[in-house]
Each structure stands twice: as structure tokens, then as C-alpha cells.
Amino acid sequence: MAKERLVLIGNGMAGVRTLEELLKLDPERYEITVFGAEPYPNYNRIMLSPVLAGEKTVDEIILNDRQWYEDNGITLHTGDPVVAIDRRRRVVRAESGLEAPYDRLLLATGSLPFIIPLPGADLQGVLGFRDIADVEAMLQAARQYEKAVVIGGGLLGLEAANGLMKQGMDVTVVHLLDTLMEKQLDPPAAALLKRSLEERGLKFRMPAQTTEIRGDGRVQAVAFADGTELPADLVVMAVGIRPNIELAQRAGIYCERGVVVNDTLQTFDPRVYAVGECVQHRGKTYGLVAPLFEQAKVCANHLAGLGYARYAGSVTSTKLKVTGIDLFSAGEFNEGEGDETLVLQDPARGMYKKLVVRDDRIKGAVLYGDTMDGSWYFQLMRDGADISDFRHTILFGQHDVGDAGHGDEKTRVMALPDDAEICGCNGVCKGEIVDAIVTKGLFTLEEVRAHTKASSSCGSCTGLVEALLASTVGEGYDASPKKKPLCGCTEYTHDEVRKAIVDHQLKSIPEVMRFMEWKTPDGCSKCRPALNFYLVVAWPGEYADDYRSRFINERVHANIQKDGTYSVVPRIFGGETSPAQLRAIAEIAEKWEVPTVKVTGGQRIDLLGVKKEQLPGIWGDLARAGFVSGHAYGKAIRTVKTCVGSEWCRFGTQDSTTMGIEIEKMTWGSWMPHKVKMAVSGCPRNCAEATIKDLGVVAVDSGWEIHVGGNGGIKVRVTDFLVKVETMEEVLEYTAAFLQLYREEAHYLERTAPWVERVGLHYIKERIVDDADNRKRLAERFLESQKYAQIDPWKERAEGADRHEFEPIRLIQGVA
Amino acid sequence: MSEWLEICRLDDIPRLGARVVEHPDGNIAIFRTKDDRVFALDDRCPHKGGPLSQGIVFDHKVACPLHDWVIDLEKGEAVPPDEGCTHRHPVRVENGLVYLSLARASAAA
Ligand SMILES: Cc1cc2nc3c(=O)[nH]c(=O)nc-3n(C[C@H](O)[C@H](O)[C@H](O)COP(=O)(O)OP(=O)(O)OC[C@H]3O[C@@H](n4cnc5c(N)ncnc54)[C@H](O)[C@@H]3O)c2cc1C
Ligand code: SF4
Ligand code: FES
Numbered sequence: 064m065a066k067e068r069l070v071l072i073g074n075g076m077a078g079v080r081t082l083e084e085l086l087k088l089d090p091e092r093y094e095i096t097v098f099g100a101e102p103y104p105n106y107n108r109i110m111l112s113p114v115l116a117g118e119k120t121v122d123e124i125i126l127n128d129r130q131w132y133e134d135n136g137i138t139l140h141t142g143d144p145v146v147a148i149d150r151r152r153r154v155v156r157a158e159s160g161l162e163a164p165y166d167r168l169l170l171a172t173g174s175l176p177f178i179i180p181l182p183g184a185d186l187q188g189v190l191g192f193r194d195i196a197d198v199e200a201m202l203q204a205a206r207q208y209e210k211a212v213v214i215g216g217g218l219l220g221l222e223a224a225n226g227l228m229k230q231g232m233d234v235t236v237v238h239l240l241d242t243l244m245e246k247q248l249d250p251p252a253a254a255l256l257k258r259s260l261e262e263r264g265l266k267f268r269m270p271a272q273t274t275e276i277r278g279d280g281r282v283q284a285v286a287f288a289d290g291t292e293l294p295a296d297l298v299v300m301a302v303g304i305r306p307n308i309e310l311a312q313r314a315g316i317y318c319e320r321g322v323v324v325n326d327t328l329q330t331f332d333p334r335v336y337a338v339g340e341c342v343q344h345r346g347k348t349y350g351l352v353a354p355l356f357e358q359a360k361v362c363a364n365h366l367a368g369l370g371y372a373r374y375a376g377s378v379t380s381t382k383l384k385v386t387g388i389d390l391f392s393a394g395e396f397n398e399g400e401g402d403e404t405l406v407l408q409d410p411a412r413g414m415y416k417k418l419v420v421r422d423d424r425i426k427g428a429v430l431y432g433d434t435m436d437g438s439w440y441f442q443l444m445r446d447g448a449d450i451s452d453f454r455h456t457i458l459f460g461q462h463d464v465g466d467a468g469h470g471d472e473k474t475r476v477m478a479l480p481d482d483a484e485i486c487g488c489n490g491v492c493k494g495e496i497v498d499a500i501v502t503k504g505l506f507t508l509e510e511v512r513a514h515t516k517a518s519s520s521c522g523s524c525t526g527l528v529e530a531l532l533a534s535t536v537g538e539g540y541d542a543s544p545k546k547k548p549l550c551g552c553t554e555y556t557h558d559e560v561r562k563a564i565v566d567h568q569l570k571s572i573p574e575v576m577r578f579m580e581w582k583t584p585d586g587c588s589k590c591r592p593a594l595n596f597y598l599v600v601a602w603p604g605e606y607a608d609d610y611r612s613r614f615i616n617e618r619v620h621a622n623i624q625k626d627g628t629y630s631v632v633p634r635i636f637g638g639e640t641s642p643a644q645l646r647a648i649a650e651i652a653e654k655w656e657v658p659t660v661k662v663t664g665g666q667r668i669d670l671l672g673v674k675k676e677q678l679p680g681i682w683g684d685l686a687r688a689g690f691v692s693g694h695a696y697g698k699a700i701r702t703v704k705t706c707v708g709s710e711w712c713r714f715g716t717q718d719s720t721t722m723g724i725e726i727e728k729m730t731w732g733s734w735m736p737h738k739v740k741m742a743v744s745g746c747p748r749n750c751a752e753a754t755i756k757d758l759g760v761v762a763v764d765s766g767w768e769i770h771v772g773g774n775g776g777i778k779v780r781v782t783d784f785l786v787k788v789e790t791m792e793e794v795l796e797y798t799a800a801f802l803q804l805y806r807e808e809a810h811y812l813e814r815t816a817p818w819v820e821r822v823g824l825h826y827i828k829e830r831i832v833d834d835a836d837n838r839k840r841l842a843e844r845f846l847e848s849q850k851y852a853q854i855d856p857w858k859e860r861a862e863g864a865d866r867h868e869f870e871p872i873r874l875i876q877g878v879a
Numbered sequence: 880m881s882e883w884l885e886i887c888r889l890d891d892i893p894r895l896g897a898r899v900v901e902h903p904d905g906n907i908a909i910f911r912t913k914d915d916r917v918f919a920l921d922d923r924c925p926h927k928g929g930p931l932s933q934g935i936v937f938d939h940k941v942a943c944p945l946h947d948w949v950i951d952l953e954k955g956e957a958v959p960p961d962e963g964c965t966h967r968h969p970v971r972v973e974n975g976l977v978y979l980s981l982a983r984a985s986a987a988a
Pocket of ligand 1: 072073074075076077078098099100101108109110111112143144145146171172173174192193194219222307310338339340341349350351352353355382488521
């Protein structure tokens, strides 16, 4: 049976998007023919503004090159508009005389710039701003002439004016009203915008009504209702668009302002579908790509014969693409009666944020200067979410809700929930982007665009996508949060390997390597320690630690120093010691002639310069004096630093020392993805520096605050506030749950700080604050694994374990 | 003129591990790989002198414990991009015993 024939009229953004969606659903169904009036393959019309401003070239904005049409078996006729549709014979005829029969027809003719029928509107040098030809004519004019007048102070007009100014022209914007972009902005935001455009060199003439365009062959001036006149060599009319329905009307397809379609994008002729700006749906027409792409998806669904998708109309938001100006607008941004407005303004920084609120729900938003949270407000608005819980901080942005709000754009994007919309044009959420980056191993913006379409249309979310890319891929300052194979021995990532270990019950390093088809016989110094750790976490008590896969420090339970000697740090719980303990340490240090004794940053005592072969002896002595290993050498729980707290300090609100001791007793001996340092302070003065630890507890009058993800190393990071609790039991439970989550999900050699940034605090809260059952289960798993972990490695070795590690071979025969 | 010294049993060296032979001119690391090959190198990393015997052994290589340079046990050379090389010493295994020859080391000394 021959394929059905689909003809697309209009080779633009909505039409070709529909084809893309259709090919995804059913690539074989149709023989497709496309007619385009313009001589180009499908390009990104939105990007005409940057092309005009000289920031992009025409080649760079082509979305589907001719090869794409060829690869998908699509017949493309460019520069050949369709002039007639014969619905009875089901044939379209193009200007060239070419005819094409169809079984289904798709109309996507877009819209036409509205040219005010003024006297002189047909003079040379009067242009619209719609396609590549317009842009080329403007660029041409900019090279020859000096003065430009742009009629229309809306989105399109301002982008045209900005572009022409960048091309060196002297540009005046003429606007009928006294507010720029009045469909998107309220007067204060419009005033800010005007001011900053003026600073860049644009001139304004507003309010002003144009009455005539004067000239002899070519435009020379623009005349106004007040009798004045402005010289002009180029006039761009950007006062609005009109759906391009002429062809449809002539074919007798029912039209009002646009081609009327139902919720399946079908016109009154069931064989004819329509999408894009030429369409009128439920009484509305659209002039932005986001709704058109939604239409495209639904239309493709029906063309593919699936028949379940419905288009119910769209709520739109707007951004202006003038480089350096951040502006966002959505919904009913001018307050009506009974509405409340929340406003945050910082004129010095040129920042203005306004939310219109009705019944604790956002109805509209205007942001100027800082648009980072635009997508969040837009989402709250569309969801009709009740904002009463956080309306006092809502203007400071999402990152400020429930957390101390430190952070650049990157931390802020990472704090967004997965369903936060990043790309408004294509409706792509953070979760989809992160997922694509992770599962497809994407590294560049281009790759993200190709896979998710995010940032591929108007480009104003490019910064956010780049921030997501940077934080998801990691920036390699600590060994591992990169999304890439665990090491050169495998194709698989950390997460995939971990999952396979659990899902397929892999219980030893050789088993993992066999199952996951390792490329090397016995791995390398990167994967073996990681696998060993993952197995320790997955099979507590069951997996026999492979000490050959541990770094030397963990193998000999001491910290190798640069001269090959070791340092020994006995554990002193909570940093609280006694004369007897100190005396024991002193005697041992003397007996073994330890060259240096030092108090560490974590409130412990460090014996430095111990030779390897002395280790078992020293450890034996320490064990007999009641000490266990301080694990100062390992990817493990290091120390819990404490202040003296309410026991002694006049500010102390709680007994921080006891809390620290309890935490350390519960957690010592546990292996971690990386080292873990903790601290407890007895009041917010925070003498134990708890807010730069992996986990910090700060006492307050009414209980304890738990903070996580801090780091005091190369890259200082302040903790994020996790939760406030009342009792010691709760602190212990949260601590155990947090550590277990970190053990189970972080990559080996990833500290808590980059881990928290990678997965987002929001995620961690979801797992252990919001979900009490999950928290309990995590804590139980932690305590279960501790049963096998709290065995003092020093004592074992002092008693003879791994003796060969410590004894050199001495040559008995005489050496030359 | 090699003089072979018996140093230990093969089983005294853990598989994928190493032992150290003390020597007045500098210690010598004896490695045993997974396929039971034995190699001997000066126990000094060409980078900053890290004790190679303490590194992680894999394939016919060892990763230095200090800064993770990887040294090829067969050639004694650092694996690119790092550059440098460590003295090798002849070793052989016979009847489960490991013999080391210091001929080259003393010749070079
Ligand atoms: C300068 C500029 C900046 C913009 N900025 C943004 C922005 O920042 N954000 C945003 O969301 N939107 C923006 N838009 C709007 C966006 O580009 C349009 O909403 C979108 O392109 C409409 O898609 P469409 O397929 O309906 O129409 P178009 O993309 O215009 O495609 C219609 C195509 O059909 C062709 N055609 C018409 N009649 C025929 C015929 N009879 N036969 C064959 N071909 C025919 C036309 O030549 C045209 O190529 C901007 C538009 C412009 C012009
Ligand atoms: S943190 Fe508070 S309680 Fe602890 S020592 Fe400092 S001031 Fe005292
Ligand atoms: S000393 Fe061996 S890697 Fe630096």
C-alpha cells in the first residue's frame, strides 16, 4: 500500500516542529512534501534579533539544514509559495505551477507584520521585521544610511532598534503610548527599561502618533500628528502581527482572525490541520513559540493517528532578547481591584520585581534586572499554588525559601526542584535536562540543545542551562562528580556501577568486573578503591574488604607523610580528654621516640614521623591504654569537633560536648565516599565552626539545628540548613540518615559539599526531612552496617593482622 | 656476573601487592601481579620519591601512593603523560622462591 501523503505549507518554526514531533512518533507513515515561501530551510526566526545585532550569522540560526530533509525523506520546495488549495481534488498548487496531492494538509503560514496603511508606507526603505530578507535589507541600509526610525515600542520594535543601533545607526523609537512594551510591562519596569536603553544610546519619541511617511521614491522623514517631523533613511514598522490566513480563506477554510482550529488542531476541513501563528484556538492567537510548540506536539499526535493529545490553550510569558537587559513578564501584571502587589526595588542596581497576588496566588509577574526566578514564579502562577507560607520572602527568590541563600546562579539553579521549567519556549524542565546530561553523557551546550531542545529557541535560558551543565558535569576540583565513566577501565558511570552491584547482587570486585565487562584484567588505582567502597556499603558484614584495593593510608591505617613515614592519631571522642589519657599518649610518644606531637585542627593529638614498622607496636600500646584508631587517614568519619557548651560556657544553650561524643560514638569506624568531618556548637556563636563541616549541629534555645554539606578546604562552602529538631535522639537519627544517604548515593571521592550541590538540597530534604519512613530506614541501615565497622583496625593489626604489610625483608647474605 | 640472592617465598608477597627489601643504597620494592609475575624496582617514585611499594598494583603497573603517578613495572617508566623512570632489578622465581640480582644496581652505583 502506498504511503499517505502529507503536505506542509509554511516551512517555519511551528510547521517543521510538527514534522519533527511526527517523525519521532511514526517516521514511516507519510510521504512528506514541504512548501516554503522563503528561500531558506527552516531557521530560528527568534534569532533574527541577534543576527541583526551582529551577534549571530544566518548560518548559525538554521535549525534544520537541507540534509535533514533529505535524511528524513522529505521533499522540500523553498522559495515557492503555495498559491492555491483545491480541497475537492486534494491538491495544492505553488507559484511555479508545481502541484502536490495530499491526504492530509498542514497549514503553518505564520503571520505577517502589520504595516500601518499610512501615506508613504509603500516607499522604499519602509520595512517590517519578520524574516531574513527584512534583516538583510536592514543590514544593507545600515551600511549606507545613518538615521533609522522604528515605529512601535513593543518587544519586536525594541529588538529591531537595538540591532540597528549596534549596526551604527542613529535610532529613534516612536511609540504611541507613554509606556514601552505596555503589553508586558507595568509603568515602573517600563521606565527602568527606557532608562537603560537610553543609556545605551537609543532615542525615544513617545507618546507620538505617526501620520505620514514622507519621501521621494525612498523614505526621507516621518511626520507626526503634532506637525513635527523626524528625518529618516530607514523606517521599521513593528506595531504588531496579523495571522497569515489569506490562502486558507481563499480555499474556503473557516477563519476568523486566524484559521479556526479545535483542540486537536484540526480546521473545519477534517483533512486539514493548522498550527502556529496563523491559528486561532478558543478565540486566541499566539505570537510566541512556546504555545506553538505545544500545538505542534498535539498536532503530531493526531497526524500519527494516536489521537489522544489535546491542546487546551497556553499561558505565556515573555523575555526580551536585548543582550544585557534582563526582563521577564507573565500573566496579569497590572493589578486590578482587590489585588495585592508585592514589590522589591533596587534602583541603584536597576532591579525591579513585582508580583500581583490575589487570594495568596500569583496572577502576574514583572521582573527587571534579575529574572532568575521568572520560571519559578511562572510555574507557581500556572499551578495556582498557595504562596502564603513563603510570601514574605518570595521576592528574594526560590533559593531563599527555607535556606540561608548563599549562592551564585549555579547554586541557585541546583536548588530548583526537578519540575522547575528552565526553557520556557520548549517547556523543558530541570529534571529532563539533568537527566539527559547524566544518561547521555552530554558535555556541551550544543549537545543539550540537540537532545532536549532546551535553550534552542530564544536563548534567554542559556545561562541557566550552562549552569546546570556546569554543576551536573562537575568542574573537576574534587576527583569525581563528573558525569563520565568511572575510569578508563569501563564505559559505566559511578551510578550505573552502584546500581548494578545492588540489582545483580554482585559481591566481589572480580564479579563486578566480569559482569560489567571491565576492559582491564584487574582495574586500576581509580576503580578498585571505588568498587571496594561500593561493595562495603552494599553488603555490610558480608563483603570481605579487599585491602589490596585500598589506598595505602587505609591499608595500614595511618596517614602516609611526604617522607614515607606515618602519622598516628588516636581517637578522642568529642575532643574531650583526661589527664590519664594524656599521660598514656605522652608515655607512648616517648617510648617510640615520636619526633613530633601536634594538636590537630579537629581537636585531636597527632603523633608524626612514625616509621611503618613501628606502627603495630605503637598501636598495641595505644589499644592497651584504651584508644581506638582516629581514622585520620581514611575516607571515613574523622572527628566530631565540639565546644564546651552549656556545661561551662555562659552562652551555651545545650550540652554540645555530650552531643558530640554521642555522635562520634555512633559513627566512628564507618567508611565513607570521602572524609567526613562533623562539629557541634553549643550556641549560634558557633565556636566549633559547625557551618563549614560536612555535618554541623548548632544548639539553639529550643533544640538543635542540623546543617550539611559544608567544607573548609580549598573551596570553602558554608553548610545548608537541613532541619531543626528538639532531642538528641532526633539529632542522632538525622545524622545517621544523612550519612547513610551520602554513603549510598555519592560517588567515591566526592565530598558532601559537591554532592549536595550536585543532587540539590531539595532532594536531600525530600529523602530525609519530608519522608520520615525513609529517614528511619536509612538510619537503621547505617546502624546495621556499624555493627561490622566498629572493629578497631589498630588492635587487629597489633595482634598480627596483615603482618607482611609492616615488616620489610632483610637480606641475610652480605650485600655487595 | 649476576649474583642471585634468595629473598623470600613467592607466597610471602601478597598477590597485587608488594614487599620491601631493605638495602643500604635505598630500598627495593618487590611486586607480585595478579598473574604471579614478580618485578623489582627501586622503592622510589621518579616524581617525588614516593614509596612505590605502598601503591596500588594493577595489571603490570603500580600507582604511587603520593600523587598517583603510574609506573610500568616491566619498563620501570612512568606511564605518559608523566615522565620519569625508576631502576629495575632482575628477579626470577624458581620453585616458589624469589631471587633478586643486584648486579645492575651496584654496577650503576
Ligand atoms: C524578530 C523576531 C523576534 C522574535 N522573538 C521571539 C521571542 O523572543 N520569543 C518567542 O517566543 N517568539 C519570538 N518571535 C515570534 C516567533 O518567531 C514566532 O512566534 C514563530 O516563528 C511563529 O512560527 P510559525 O511557524 O507560526 O510562523 P513562521 O515561523 O513565520 O513560519 C511561517 C512560514 O510560512 C511561510 N509561508 C507563509 N505563507 C506561505 C505560503 N503560502 N506558502 C509557503 N510558505 C508560506 C513563511 O514565509 C514562513 O517562512 C519573534 C519573531 C520575530 C520576527
Ligand atoms: S558555641 Fe556558644 S556555647 Fe559553644 S563555646 Fe561558643 S559561645 Fe559557648
Ligand atoms: S612521588 Fe610518586 S606520584 Fe608523586
